[in-house]
Amino acid sequence: MGIIVEKLEKKYESSNGVTLTYLEDPYPVKNAAGERKLLVIFQPVGTEGKEDRYKYPYSLIDGFRFYNCRKIYIKDNFGELGSYYIGLKGETNIYSAVQEFLKKKINEYKILKKDIIFYGGSKGGYASLAHGFDLGVGSIVSAVPQYKLYDYIAKWKPIMFDVFPEVINGSIKAYYNDFLKTKITKGYDKPNVYLITSRKDELYDDHLVPLVETLKENGCVPYVWENNEEYVLRHNKVVENSLNEILAIITMCLADEKIRKFF
Template identity: 25%
Template sequence: MPKAPSQARELIDGIDTSGAYPVEYRFTHAKGGNRHLVVVFANFGVTDDYGWSNGVLNPVRANILWIRDRFNGMRSYYLCEGMDFSLEQSVIGVISRVMNALDLTPDRVTLWGGSKGGSAALYFGMRYGFGNIVSIVPQFLIGTYLKTVHPKTARFMLGEGAPEQNVRALDAIIPDLVRSGVARQANIYLLSSPQDEQYTEQVEPFIGLFQGYDNFNFIYSESPYITKHSEVTRRNVPFLMGLVNMLADGLPPRLGTVRNGYEEPDRDTSAIAAYLSETSRNKPSALSLPVVTHPVPDSELPTDGVYFTGIAPGAVRVSLWEHGKFLGSPSVAADGTWSWKLSKPWSKGKHQVKVVAWDAAGGHTKGVLVPFTTVAGAAAAAGTAVPAQPTARFDAAPTGGRLPAPAVQTPGAYEQVPTAVVRFTGLAQGAAQVGFRAGGTLLGGSPVAVDGRWAWDSGWPWQEGRHTVEVFAVDAAGNESPATLVPFAVAHTTAGATPYGY
């Protein structure tokens, strides 16, 4: 008897590095040419940070984009690090690029998530004007929830000590959006339950804010089989699968004339294929595998004595990962050498880091695995310093030298730049070069003139919204100065433009 065909769908993993934060994603194409996109945000309970990726969404006919909530190794509600919302801009940039590559409009997109992911779906869906929002047991008071339940995530998002003003600011972002009246035409489906221990504080006080929203639907799930937060979702999976397929087919459950089906199986898919190819982790490259000269495989190192050096001829950068977690991406010098060091001590125990080399076209090699073990104890300074490279290195760890932080003249702190092209200028006395980072990612560098002046233009249009860039100086010996933080905002929406065309 022949086997039944597999119900599994091909999953394509990728990483989009075009924003301030690298964004990891997973994608699967629609069935039968369906013309819809479902964007899935993860909850706290997902070990690999791709929510709803265990096959439960296989029956959904739409294109599906999962976005991983792991930035610098931490969860973030897809919003911010230390109240720097350039993380949010990186996430919406990926959603917009996938939507545009599929030639869809915002009304053909559903934002979907539960708990933490439900808050993200509600925020991104309303803030950026998407047509459909499915928010399952969300938290409305994000700051308060983090401070009381997830203090580690609170430190990452709110800053050290989780200042009360930052707690209040994060508490306000979703309620203020609803009060503002944005997205009144969106199809919003909010699911909660009185059996959810978070309901009384996190959901019930805010239901009334949706009065006047034309297509707001509150699914009140009450059952003796629901005893806690996570069970609200489990008890409603069949209903939710039916809901998302109705949305994918252009049949939101509401009164009025709607179009059924909306499928184009023969539609040109070259644009989304190109995007997936450009950002895929499986893109081939003619580069040779990178060579790691330190650490030696299976070596034993003190927790504060781990650094990486190596050779990657022809590469422009290497990236380092541990168990799928992005660690860093140092640039490669003209002679092929590179080095990198984590800014904090490693945890004790066994580690296995993967090193991948990247070429200028975005192609990359397979990963080279470097296993090592870390033990407690301080390392001798001479044994742990990252060796100096023959040229000034932007990826080198700070050395504690006396080189002062560079002065930045433009853009001014908290300036709103009315153009997509942002030009940085300033002074860096005694430096050979200045470098620019955002979210741990190296953006570029500029030589310093004899009189200390420098100028840099990234060469790409900046996404609309808030950004924070670290500007640091490097002397001829490779010593790096402290960084100067430059917070600014870009506002370049023109007539006829939308916030989706990043």
């Protein structure tokens, strides 16, 4: 990597006491056209057994370096492997802090919501959808996102049970399983949603299918790209084998409207 991440990281102290760590545009914009657009990147699940520097890595810093736009990489360095940008122990204080931070940066940059793109893979894909619908951004590019959060963590990532309250009952399970659904349902503005997935993803039937149904029920018909090639074996192989498509979609979202007509 051509940049030293730790020297460029910044902190945001939210009004509720949560401190967010983020990286802001390590490869700066080229002109006024780039200054008018914003790409926000959310992280996937952290890596077990690593120190913080490697446990919560930023996604695609060099991969996005040639995009002429503002960029914000938000770190989710809370809990065992992240907080889903929501909170720990049943709290939603991290979610509120992220919302406050993004609203402040959008106002600071004077960027129109239609010119904002949220991107993330897996946990980051979930967060891009939740925060994207809450803020009403222009486009969301979400790769292999979860949908029913409690069911996912209980089955696949029990190490992340610190996201939930210590006492879990039926209403708590329903609250977290419906967290994203509630954001989509209550979202005032309907973003353009691009989903990258695979039928070989273990989460496809239980998460992707009901997610698409919820989006359609709420007036948001997503574009769904499925990578079902032989070399895509499971959930964590989808993003790394679909980067051409992910970059193409984000490029299209950033491009001038005249260019978008060719897609």
